[in-house]
Amino acid sequence: MSEEVAPELTTEETSAVVPVDPWSRDAYFDPDIERHPAVRELRAAMPDAIVDVVRFRDETTIHVRRELLREVCAFLRDHEQLSFNFLTDHTAVDMLRLRSEPRFDVVALLYSLKNRVRLRIKAGCNDGEQVPSLVPLWNGANWLERETFDMFGIVFEGHPNLKRILLADDWDEGFPLRKDYPLRGWREFPVYNTERTVPRVRTRWTGRGV
């Protein structure tokens, strides 16, 4: 992403202790992640919402509790100075092989048109648990959540029209982007010009140990 240039300090400023503007753009990329304005404001307003805060490659990820996902996003969207009013992406990650609980991470990528920064919100959910839908906040979440449901089987509570979108409506093989779904699917495939079918076998090379 864009390089952050440290503000040049004049001699007067260096002599005195300069309080860093808590709302400046630098605060979003401060090495101390607790000084990230969104983290700070969220901790003050909803102390029990944040589960974890992660920074990697200048990208800030806030893990929040599943039930509070919509409230957190509404807070960040309506906050006057944070103003994360643009939903860039809404998807999920199946964490099956990386941890035991919870199984999925629902990922919402927010963008602030005012401050020009991104923020990733993650909410962990287990299979069968419902995640609050973001459609009441952004209409753009409609198809993105349908796609997440289609690919992962995550049910969004409060979604007006939750059904498959990319796969066929009568697709009965489960949810393809789950990690326990084989690359070629479960279904047997026919051998041409014969009556036989061949079971699909798991051919995925996992690449472990490379």
Next chain:
Amino acid sequence: MSVITDKPDADSILESSEDASKTGTLTITDEQMLEGGARQLTLNMGPQHPSTHGVLRVILKLDGEVITDCDPVIGYLHRGVEKLGESHRYAQVIPWTDRTDYVAAPANNLGCVMAIEKLCDVEVPERAEYWRVIMCELSRIASHLVWLGTHALDIGALSMSLYCFREREIILDIFEAFCGARLTTNMMEIGGFSRPIPPGLPGLIRDFLKIFPERQQEYADLLSANPIWMARTKGVGVISPEAAISYSLTGACLRGSGINYDIRKAMPYSVYDRLDFEVPLGQHGDVYDRYLVRMEEMRQSLRIIQQALDTVEKDDTPLMAYESAYVIPPHKGTMTTAEDMQRHFVWVIKGFSPPVGEAYAAVEHPKGENGYYFVSDGTALPYRFRVRAPDFVNLAVLPHIAQGAMLADVVALIGTIDIVLGSVDR
């Protein structure tokens, strides 16, 4: 069907979904009487309709000629690019991105390699960045030419498609001279370009820069003040700025409504912060404004190419960040020395393992924000590969703008969103 290990609660939702077996081209599938004697027709448009730009199917509910409800049905071209990406090594994912939005393949490639480079922290040489920008802006012009040709063809200006595809051929020839392929170019590599720039290439691009402004003026002369074109596009498909943000629109659909969000300016990537260009904005958010925005974007792309070409034409610095372990070893010497051959072979066969983490990188694609999201678990395969396709998100606005529009305007509305079904369905 074999045993599925997980039994989700979602089963009941799936069972209640309606049957999708009714397909056809412009077939009336249902007709019912509404209150007051009005008839409601259900009209099925696509998936083989020429104006749906591929295999989009739109189910329209009509009251006379007015659309009361619109339901786009997508997924006919779904190939599971994200699932495939998770079973390929990082460098092997890049060709898949060509096949999502196949009319602007270099721009797709750039987003993908930028995400991988961010994940691996690879620094790309400046000269390669400039060439990436040149190729992306050429692909922007090529994509807009396809859009303009087909959009005008849908509305009734047949000759536009002939002119636009004529100029697009020149750009495809430039791509062919650069990398050997015309459509699925797969030209970007992690860390820059591993092959040299062909000596005649700057000349080809300069020829294109010379002739194109004149040709584009021809298109503008044919359309911009054309009464038929204005009657079909002005005041049609109006998207308010609030609705544009709420529907997460990006690209010309967002800027046509007057929201200034261009990733090249908002969060400059590559070398866009060193180039001088403007971001056109619309005022009314209708089809005509989006047409003007895209026309102006083509002119700005020419400016960008001109500046970038002036900077790097005489440059002779390296094109590839060979010092990084995440970059393909040099081709040079692979056919003469065993060590070079082995290094090259091992990299290609085994790939590389980025650090554990995740990265999202987005480019200003001709159609909007094209984002790539990689989650790495420290192995040679991406744990999660996500394509944020701009036209998939943009297409969701179609029911909103089609509500209350006339049936004849549907083709204009589909055209103005600028979709490529390979990218919508992935």
